Amino acid sequence: MGSPLPSLACLDCGKLSQGSRCPACATARRRSKERQRAAHRPSPYQRGYNAEYRRNRAIVLADGPCCFVEGCTAAATTVDHILPLSLGGTNELDNLRPACRRHNASRANRLDWEA
Template identity: 50%
Template sequence: MPQRHRGSATSRSVWGGSLSFTSCTRCKRLIPLGTGTRCPGCKPKRVHTLSASRRGYTSEYRRNRAVVLADAPACTLCRRRPATTADHIVPLSKGGTNQLSNLRPACGPCNYGRGNRGYHR
């Protein structure tokens, strides 16, 4: 059998036809070409999330987000990067609102890194 390098394709004859395989990048099992880089056992499980409107990001949020980002171009958390998102001071899941008084400008890394944590002084 010829030596295979990581990620290289191999051809095998199956029922008179020819299929090409590659190895799973995680466990090295053979998987058919065109099905991704991981076998079904190694693929991450899909997480079904709700749409933005179902999570509480309404037209009020979009309007207020534009106002917050226009007023303050720098991230209020790190003060180093430009603000690209509006961060909820009190998260929606903890009873916060989409009002201007509950939004502050933040860069993506700071906002996404905070996750579901509220504001503590």
């Protein structure tokens, strides 16, 4: 087997670690970046997820309990905007389709879903 990784001084606290930061400092740094990112993100309402969206989401999920992706057997727990809100889409029923969390998150704001 190979030799163990050399110990390095953490860039933040100076403790010896296997990477550039010790686990505690790495976790603190990640959480700090997540807080900064969240502070700059508009609220769901400001991004277009209003009462109309919530009402139509319930209708779509009741009508289509399965994910829209062919071959996916996961239950639809979210709705996907066919034309994303960020690209001018709406919360109307004809622009929403049922999706599992995995496929909805992986599609992001692209126009067509790609595997």
